[in-house]
Amino acid sequence: MGAGDVLDHHVDPTSDRAVFRQIADHLRMAIRTGRLEAGQKLPSEAEMMEHYGVARMTVRQAVAELKSEGLAVAEHGRGVFVRSRPPVKRLASDRFARRHRKGGKAAFLAESETVGAKATVDRIKITEVPAPSDVAERLKVQSGEIVVARARRYSLDGHPVETATSYIPVELARGTRIMEDNPGPGGIYARIEEQGRTLDRFVEDVSTRMPTREEAQLLNLGPGTPVFRLIRTAYDLEGRPVEVCDTIMSGDAYQLSYELPAH
Structure with missing residues (x-):
């Protein structure tokens, strides 16, 4: 043309x-x-x-x-x-449904398939760190208490779309595949549930802002592209938090889509 x-x-x-x-x-x-x-x-x-x-x-x-x-x-x-853009990924309210874990798929892989995109993960780093104050509050541990942090970057069809860091109590992570780059079928939630901590609900806080310089580089963001920051806390059946995930998502790669009951 x-x-x-x-x-x-x-x-x-x-x-x-x-x-x-x-x-x-x-x-x-x-x-x-x-x-x-x-x-x-x-x-x-x-x-x-x-x-x-x-x-x-x-x-x-x-x-x-x-x-x-x-x-x-x-x-x-x-x-x-x-600018080339990644496929738009629908961030749906059922992405952590147990049926996905039973099918051996972590949430990102399950949702990527709905847009026909190939999902990849890199920049994996697993460390034991003092819990940041906001994470400690959500995990109900003392600020500075040692937790396991799993940091990674996700891409769709080769386009980086999000970074995520999961914080997990050491007693749930040490000695399990959560400490490995590949946590196995169903992801870390499947490994947590194998320990008898059946997941019951998730609480998410979503905000938007402009990216930091490091975030813009990691996600290959053009000028003027904002990010979503989503902090998710996973709870077991007894109401105990088992993981906090701090996620930064490219604003032009996601559509937030939630189904809410009317009763």
């Missing part, structure tokens, strides 16, 4: 909306309607200057808008491209 196929609108000089924002609107619409596809190069500055009859700075301001929204990314010496 050439520039003429994309640049099929003209700016309205009588509009109250700045010219560079009108140009950004046209490009944004082309991306959202698929006329500019992921990985495709945007029209060049020269093409846009000629089509719109504007100065180079005006074009650069328009493109900067798309970059700030995480829609476009510049590649040195090559131009500006539509």
